[in-house]
Amino acid sequence: MPGFNKLANSMRWSAPGLRALYWPNGVICWQVNVYLLFCRRSGKAVSTINTYASELSIFVRYIYSVGTRIEDVCDDVLIDYSDWLVSRGRGSGSHINRLILRVITFLQWYQHLIIGRYLVGGVGQGAQVTVSILSKGMYRGAVRDRVRHHSMVPISIPRVVRPISTAVISNLLDACYSASGSNFKRARDSCIIILMADTGIRREELTWIRCEDVANATSNGGIVQVRTSKRRGNPYREIPISGSTVRKLVEYLDVSRAVQLRKLKRKINNFKDEGWAFCTLSGKKLEPASVTQIFSDLRKDAKIEERVSPHMLRHRYITLQVVSRLRSLNTSSSIGVEAITTILSRVASVSGHSSIDSMWRYVDWAYEELEQDSRQAYPSSREAFEAADRILEAVSAGADDELLKALRIVRDILAQNNSIPVGNPSIVAHSLRGRAV
16 A cells, blocks of 8 residues: 655555455455555554454445445435344444444545535535534543434443353363364464463453563563553553463464474465464464454354353453452451452453443452352251251260250251351442442
8 A cells, every 4th residue: 555654765555464345246345445545544553444344344245235336325225224234133233333333434534535425414415324413521521523323223231241151161172172173273272262261361462462472471470461452552461370371372382383383484485473472374463353253163163052252251350350359358347349449450450451440340240259159168058957966966865955955056047047148248338339430
């Protein structure tokens, strides 16, 4: 693509990994591709532009199926497109609105290439697509304009992705070794699951890990440095991992990955190792969408019925971090909101959250985990009841009436309870947790 002005000696500028769109008949969709190049020249990341491409590809396939040109898109076309998206049943209301907004943004850019026509505009401008602008007050007096179109649908309640269970993780790991494919792919996929489960990193953060990061973790006590996504500047954060995980990663890099790259060097002239710890079969950087596809394939191979996604490993990691810190308090009294806020702040330092506002659900999941552990850790009252009967029988021949009386009281109390009550500490005024932030 044409180079930037700051690259004075370069007429072209490479955009590796940038996707291209085609019409269903195989003809290249130059309108969308030029828009994607414009976004890249504007400084947007390749991963962001590829997301735009995925969103616009749905629209391109739709208007091709109904025989409509991009220049002829109007309000009626967007309404029909919205109805078609709803009928598919593959996304929430907010997702459908995001797809519509992506089309409107593209048309706003594309109309500058068409002389004398308004594709997108406000009421009274004679545009084919009529939008309205809503201003919304933001933090510290800032104002944000939001584009709205009457084809947009009501926002549905977002689906909650809960932590993944240990049994499902075990099944996924078993599927790594039983699935068809190369030894490199089996070793890579298993290491991806183990590392994401032990660190709670996001998909994009996983793809940024380099071989040298793993090597450094072996020399500094199992502390791996990870670039943080969704933060300005992508700062590094340090996450401790177990020795067994470090050894597993080192074995994968020194054996499976090394063998795969040697094969590529023999096949491809001037092949260069880019240093990504988790690469593709061709040695390129693994994309976040590919990580999701890996989990989807393993879920099918393992015949798992419930939902499985990489982010569920992150939920489980953060939940267990909160559980560990709640247990470290070692108290049966109530825990105040301030103490919970401190716990969440410490967990955020390893999870990469910029704010704890969205982390309060992990407290609820942590208490569910504690209650489940307590039910498993304590024997049922029936076992204690039977033990009390055996003690009563053993001491009934004695003359210690006070001991018999005390044992009968214990036995009667156990008979009235079906289980041992859970002694986990609770949060004071849990509904007031918003005050802590």
